[in-house]
Amino acid sequence: MNIVPETATNQAAPLSASLLKNIHAYWRAANYLSVGQLYLRDNPLLKKPLKLEHIKNMLLGHWGTTPGQNFIYTHLNRTIKQHDLDMIYISGPGHGGPAVVAGTYLEGTYSEVYPAITADEDGLKKLFTQFSYPGGISSHASPQTPGSIHEGGELGYSLSHAFGAVLDNPKLIVACVVGDGEAETGPLATAWHSNKFLNPLTDGTVLPILHLNGYKISNPTVLARITHEELEQLFRGYGWNPIFVEGDDPMVMHQLMAAALDEAITQIQAIKQRADNNDLARPRWPMIILRSPKGWTGPKTVDGQQIEGTFRSHQVPISVSASAPAEHLQQLESWMKSYHPEELFDNNGTLKAELTDLVPKGNRRMGANPQANGGLLMHDLRIPEFRDYMVDVKDHGITGEGDVHVSGRFLRDLIKLNPDNFRIFGPDETVSNRLEEVFAVTDRQWNAGIKEHDEFLAPAGRVMEMLSEHQCEGWLEGYLLTGRHGLFNCYEAFIHIVDSMFNQHAKWLKMTLEIPWRRKIASLNILLTSTVWRQDHNGFTHQDPGFIDHVINKKSEIVRVYLAPDSNCLLSIMDHCLRSRHYVNVIIAGKHPSPQWLNMEEAVDHCTRGIGIWDWASNDQDCETDLVMACSGDVPTLETLAAVAILREHLPELKIRVINVVDLLKLERQVDHPHGLNDKDFDSLFTTNKPVIFAFHGYPWLIHRLTYNRTNNHNIHVRGYKEEGTITTSFDMTVLNEMDRFHLVMDAIDRLPQTGSRGTYLKQSLQDKLTQHKEYIDLNGEDMPEIRNWKWQQ
Template structure:
């Protein structure tokens, strides 16, 4: 039976009910038409097989419920003048959202060739899931969307990210009962403990339970309503239940539920903003239960379809070949009475548009869903205010991320009034040495506080939760609605969001091809507590492979930086925080690290992306005998220590030291915008000399990036090769053959003629490694010659 749990329910007039139902029927007709029709969009003649697409792709099951939500959001937005967006979580709800965008006119404004008339309707139908057309899910091509529907679990996190620092915005979020089973979505219910009702907008979750996934029932739909109600109340929400399959009654109940939800939201915000209420709010959630594939075919070939898993995709699969299916399809489409919904020219009639808001109030036209229209330049302070002094290389040490923390604290200060910068991370801000930011902003927190707590702030803009998924989802929603941010994470555990960054990269790549989508601030990662200094946490915390994952993706979008010291980290951060439409990965250590470059030198070096450190080598104008290359802070130190050993023991050897900050520089110029031409690469690494490359991550990445270069056959890479444990810092590099002694041995092995002439030195280096193993097992610390090493040219 229909049910809505609240008092003073909205009473729709007969006229309101009639027009809402007209809009809903029109959206249903357009959603089904996109799945099936190639021609004859208004059914102006009997359906024939040639009117049907040769390949039927798309998902009908969720569409009627999404259309219902869209219709009713239109009503409240128009009546109340709301500023609202909606995140459409069900993965393949594309037919619904595109249909509603076309009805309201935002689709035709964005794509004038898909006009709001019969020819435009035919184009709308033809392009859906068709070569050269649009995807079957809600995608960047869909006006009003900030959420990629191709992967499930992130809708609610995206919705909260959009609401942060948007006090006037309502973010509705439709959560499919399939995606509600995912881990990220389950954790996302806790986002309400971080939503500040004073400075943030409101999120209205709408849990759409239609009972089934592709082939199985959904967990939440089978829970007794009392148990589901208790679960949602336990998450801190006040549920409003709407259940039924009678359209008229569901319309009435949905209208009442939305009005009640908005009333409660207004009460929460008024209490916090005007009356000083500080207790955590209990926000409303709507639970909408309607049949899967509602209003579609009840039965097909003698088996039930509506209200079952069979309605998930294409309820009538054999329409071109099966006359019975064709007749059923025509009857289904005509059941919406399209002749009442569209005029002779195919334009929506007045009744259909009665609930539709105007201008930017339309869900497909709200500028928050095209965040690049709203983004402002970030006030990035002068780097010289934070640079560490470097009179000569390697004379001092700093913790790079601590230096960066001071820089980020200034940005936090300078954005305090405009509130458009957030730092997110899984419980690691202080661990990653960024705690200076707490001088400008505490950590967002709406739950109770205890005297022992530190830096918790109801209005804070630093966000910590032990869920990388939520950190990523919040930040994506924040960026997509026109703001800036940084995600700080332990290097090994950022892999948890591998699939999320995939989707964001695909979103950005597609958005770049859409002239109407304005560029947004880049998604910036700071990966620290990295593989080489996880000696205390051990093997489980040692994985540098996120860089490999990202560099597999669209080259026009991805960038990877490995700054070797504090000043280069500042320079890279300055660049990435100013950038647009990229995913930037920065890997930098938090432990004390030698300062190699002054601020001016760091700027120039980072601008080049890769360059010769002539002060570290022994070329003296001659052609090098060997190139020692490095990328990453620990590999850089080991290369410089190796260069120093070679200078001392083989002074006649001409050694070039090359440091790489921007990993994409190693790619050919025709494969990545930052890539080097062969001429540049050969000038840096030579065409025929041995190159010993000490790399931060898995060594085969360097080979993959450089395999087409003329000198690749001379390239020998040392890096992490899955040899880790709880041990000393230097033992980590020894275990993976990245240490200075091994690098010297590699030079001797690969420079022609040295194998015999420098055999004694080779033996000395091997003995040093043996000595190291004995020492750490006796003393538990690194060799004094390693622990106390300094650069001395």
Template sequence: MAPGHLPTTDRLRAVDAWWRAANYLTVGQIYLLDNPLLTRPIEPDDVKPRLLGHWGTSPALNLVYAHCNALIAETGREFLYVCGPGHGGPAMNANAWLEGTWNELYQDVDLQQFFRQFSFPGGIPSHAAPETPGSINEGGELGYSLSHAYGAALDNPDLVVACVVGDGEAETGPLSGSWQAHTFLDPVSDGAVLPILNLNGWKIANPTVLARIPDEDLTAYFRGLGYDPIVVDSRRVDDDPYAVHALFDGALRRALAAIDDIQAAARAQAERAAAGQPAGAAALRPRWPMIVLRTPKGWTGPKEVDGEQVEGTFRAHQVPLPAVREDEGHRAQLEEWMRSYRPEELFDADGHPVGIMTGIRPSGDARMSATPHGNGGRLRTALDRPPLEPYGVEAGSTASATGTLGPWLAALIERNASTFRLFGPDETISNKLDAVFDVTSRVWRARRAAGDEHLSARGRVTEVLSEHLLEGMLEGYVLTGRHGILNTYEAFAHIIDSMVGQYAKWLESSTDIDWRVPVSNLSILLSSHVWRQDHNGFSHQDPGFLDVVASKQQDLVRIKLPADANTLLAVAAHAMETTDRIEVIVAGKHPEPVFLSLDDAVAHAAAGLGVWDWAGTEQEVGRADVVLACAGDVPTVEAIAAADIIRRHAPGVGVRVLNVVDLLALGDPRKHEHPIPDEQYDALFLPGTPTVFAFHGYPTLVHQLTYRRNGHDDLHVHGFLEQGTTTSPFDMLMRNEMDRFALAHDALTRVDAEAHADLLAKLTEARDAARTHAYTKGEDHPALAGWEFAGWPQDEPATGGTGGDPGAGETEAAAPGN
């Protein structure tokens, strides 16, 4: 009988053998240093001094894995296994060992070393980490498995993603939101996700909610979410393993048949429609199958330890026998437990699988631990990026940065119709990226109503009001070899702080693993930012996501603060090209001055930072008395306006304007590779010269990045001071000492306060007048709201930028109310 085509009885025997072998290997990783095949009684020195790992969830994970393998071997189906219960890391490792993938990727590792390395200094982690072949979901921080699974299924029409969701994980907010993801899954062009709820009833020390509600409520809950739940309950067969195998085999086959029916109907209809034939109506929101697998926690492990029930309770969660080295009784229980799997039937002398289980072992990339979808860099192809030139805007004009980016993204989507997606929480139009809807739509597989806009079954934009779900889908999409970008309001990126932190950890570990091929960047565009959320108020004003990202390994993250529309084009295009990084871009959506031509913007973005001679007076005066640095679009406008105030009213003061696009270039080159060398930093910031820095975010971030740089004591950062409300744009700046008057005042004070006392007083009066106008009229003075820079040299109108004054006669206190 050819492998994979076993009669039912033999197939279930093979599944049971695989399951027993995987369980044995799981226990061995948790407990053993030596004697991996129990060729002699277990001695104290065979046992690890620190017992780390989690047994409780593993038997169910191994059960699902064994049955999926049987179907892969039989049908040739393409599967990806997503392990939600991250504590099940030893189970995932065990199956990679049985499939032979472990020895291919980690050569010269025998079974004793395989056991020893688990949760051991210098070894591998306890979760389904990047070191685990086939994994795209570590699961240390719970809640992201299902969103990763759905992201992986997008644009992979032949893929089935078996996603095991822990019942504790199911209580998290991110996972609860992820059940909705099938609304954005197209059965024509996407693959399928098969959620499998591992309902073992317990967390660390508490029962799980879903395990304690009535069965009819449980199935009603999932039907209400749009699924067809198939229940496999080991209690109905007295937890008999072989009977459970038969139940789960039937459930898995029923689920796959349902998936096939859904996809076949949708694809046949699409083919008829493409051929111009009557297509009929297809289910917009098909009821996808899922499996509820109820088995005892720690199944097949010790039933009792020291007189207390373990199997089927929270006591099975981690290490059921905690004192094996010291306690002879525990040691005897461990040996009895491990021998119950009959390892002599399962392994050869080297610990490799033998016997009937090899009949359900897939080969090559068909193995779930070896699938290229679990190592997405193997599948990644470079994007066909449209040229930037047709989308650039003229320097000296005014443009929305994100409104300029939108048409370029539309062209990117057209050129990469199956490898690029845009994600956002109902903010694509709000963030002025709506040009993408000229070429695509939002994917939507639910009921539609009159008045709906930009909805279709196969759109390239995913919008749902769950940042967790979107971030997880983007991560799953990127980790399986594709490209995408998430756009969101800046303040609410904090919702995914922890997710992004976990992804940074994944990247950091991945870069040290030879066989992990680099994947596309995780790109996040933050718009509707702190300085232009004056209309929504304090709740929408928070640039602190940058602090979260900057705290990560700085060689793996980038923070880009483009000053204008052309620079945004340049940094966005670059983000779509590089790999293995988290790219965070902050750009406003409101019309702002365009400082640089497209060519200059590309060069400036590549450099990361640079002096803008045209915006300052250093060349005219012959020296720099003060550096006006800036990072971010609105801070750059205010810094250039402040420089222009000084140009007009203190012409003897030399001002250097220094713009920063790549924030982390300011960091410590002794700790990270990316920051600029000290020599370059000193040439730009001129230690010993006062620097007034207009920064987009919290001032402390710049100080943290530059604390070891020369001249740090000369650095005076203006940024968001947590002074927010619903007010006018310029009042928002004044509240946080970010306005041009405050910047010019600070700069002149640090150059020579006494010599410029009269001008300093006028600047204070100008601020007072601006506030009075806003508070009296309900809007900023037109000279501020409509400010334009006229300071660039007349013979170079397109190569400079803009900057300037409020246009209201600064010699008369620059009072816009006058």
């Protein structure tokens, strides 16, 4: 497909004299509120001479990006009202909180959400005092801020969230402010390519506004220091049509910004009209590049150093305290009075009527738009009956076709039932991860060039793939935050790329649980496969199960971890997770053919419990157990049952209990996690004094961490991944990490002195087996027949 060019035809002066005057006044009001948030705890309208007692004891926050964002927010209000737009605002620069709080307060949303923050002098005092203050709000566009779906505490994800938000949202425009420091991050630099994935007919529009103010914390920014020509070529090369707004004279800049936004909306409407006429050629979407001084309208100099237009305006530009120079207080007062608050607010502290008239009405206000509180818009998925996709397990241990492959059929029909409410996201791995069944009903959405030999590419599709875990995660988060549902599938080792993104989303979920007006959203569901134990041709680089360790650090009310032992359990888990709300669900499952242990009824019962004894594999039903063999994960389950078979064949007098763990956080105490077992139930399963051999999918110390305060912890011996392995056979991976059936049996013998000489001889024979195994795979390149063909026969 060819890119369709757009031509900018900005009007010179779209604002009338009266409108220009009022817009400038509104911007001054937003700047005044922003400075007040940084400094004041009293005297909010400066009706009295400013004194130190009116100043916060700790001055925290960021000024540098704020006036530019106030400028943008003010002009977006005018554009929304003029064109009746459905628009939300994403603040990408890291500390734009004062601007978004000021914008939502002036439009009235803030006082509606927080009635104590009234639109008067008392409300202003509370608004100022709470900012970056104990018990108050943070310096970002945090979950407490109306209209926000993006905190920006960590930079790089604003544009990804914006694109996720507009998928299947054809009328929505996301105005996404990208800071020039943020633009240097890897995720943001890649996110510019998201325009190749939008369908102009069925998706909404992202309007990026690159805010070039020249500096990060203390360094210049790359994009602000290249030439105008190079900057334009860069973004035209990305497929955008950049519209420039550059300068520092406010009255000129107001006209330029108004013209730029009018032109951008004209281009967007033209693109949408062509799409309505079935012209889906990839458009060159507009973007705005705003170049303005950092710390615009702030103090010019302080202590002889330039502030406005330099990195020194990044945080709090004037220090004001008992130990600071006395003239700083006077400088702050002069700065604040330069906005002429008496012209903006009446004597009660309420914004004057001619300025409130600039604000869009009702839900058209960016702070009140329900798209930024996605739980208000969310509809339940139509979910097919997962039991209809079951594997018929007549005998425990029959060979399956791959657990994820079976769930692919379930997801295929889920997509059919939810054509505009569910998407699958992944970094070029949907087929590799054995979810290829979904392509029977959908394509990958793709709006760049398509060649004859390509597969599953179309302008519209329910699968989003880009070889960037950051984009897939960010798109999905934006999709969820605006009220829809999805699934992210990824190779287990490489999900670590989004460790920090997961952190931020989990924190968002945790915070929004504490905010009454926020509504719960669909869970972030992450399916991890291509796991550590089956990397036959990839090797050491593809081995890392440690995302589980990272996830369980987060608040217990947010995170869940499930390890599916077989296909029927995975179907039950998938159904549960897709119905859930406001969690991060991490699902680990295998994609290779593997034994199937439970029929559907058994699987549902087992997954509902989350942990349980497999009585058909145990033989301690009517007596005291000698040994607990526990497992979590598909390969650990296989090796545990193979070990149990060896023990029962050679040491039949042993009484063995087999426990499988599906819901990993069942191992925590109930007081620490809502899924955790109480001590009595844990002890009834794992005993208080018997040895426990635990085969675990991940790093073994995680099990010790989860069970450190249990009665029998000192008897729990865990085998798991310990950073060994390369390109080898699947069974050899377990051998190299000493989680294979032979090591598990030897561990049991070491902890069961009653096995006596028979145990000693069995242990020696298993050591010999390990030697034979190594010789066999080196010669034949595959596992021994007794390994490959092993079946459960107890």
